[in-house]
Amino acid sequence: xxxxxxxxxxxxxxxxxxxxxxxxxxxxxxxxxxxxxxxxxxxxxxxxxxxxxxxxxxxxxxxxxxxxxxxxxxxxxxxxxxxxxxxxxxxxxxxxxxxxxxxxxxxxxxxxxxxxxxxxxxxxxxxxxxxxx
Numbered sequence: 001x002x003x004x005x006x007x008x009x010x011x012x013x014x015x016x017x018x019x020x021x022x023x024x025x026x027x028x029x030x031x032x033x034x035x036x037x038x039x040x041x042x043x044x045x046x047x048x049x050x051x052x053x054x055x056x057x058x059x060x061x062x063x064x065x066x067x068x069x070x071x072x073x074x075x076x077x078x079x080x081x082x083x084x085x086x087x088x089x090x091x092x093x094x095x096x097x098x099x100x101x102x103x104x105x106x107x108x109x110x111x112x113x114x115x116x117x118x119x120x121x122x123x124x125x126x127x128x129x130x131x132x133x
Contacts, residue, residue, distance in 0.1 A: 017055045017063065024051035024069035031076025038080045038087075045076025 024047075031045035052069035056062055062070070090097045091113075102112040109116075121127055 017057060018065070020051050020055035021063040021065035021069065024048045024055060024073070025065040027051065028069040028072035028076060032072050032079075035076060035079050035083070038084045041076045042080035042084075045073040045080065048073035049077065 027044050028048035031041045031048055034040040034044060048069045052062065052066040052073060055066045091101050092098070098113075102114055105111065105113040105116070111119075117128060
């Protein structure tokens with residue numbers, strides 16, 4: 001209860017720090033909501049983290065909204081990167097996922113992902129090993 005009272009006493013919406021912290025908090029919550037659209041969650045969560053850090057006062061303390069933004073923005077960024085890495089690992093290790101990606105790639109571009117990797121290997125003179133299968 002005391003925090004709520006202090007919040008109402010000391011936080012004026014005309015203060016730019018409060019506006020930055022509130023905006024950061026809203027963006028952080030949006031980044032968590034957009035977690036399954038990985039890239040948006042990373043971008044919006046990163047913006048929320050920057051705004052939360054910018055809202056810090058000269059004494060180095062964060063407003064409650066900024067603390068919330070740091071937590072939820074971090075969840076958005078870390079969760080987004082985790083899902084992105086998990087998707088790449090799944091494509092290159094799970095045969096069923098690999099076949100599905102090859103099928104989608106074939107339907108969209110007319111060439112499977114495996115053929116694209118082989119073409120990149122030939123053009124650049126590199127060997128990706130097991131990636132091209």
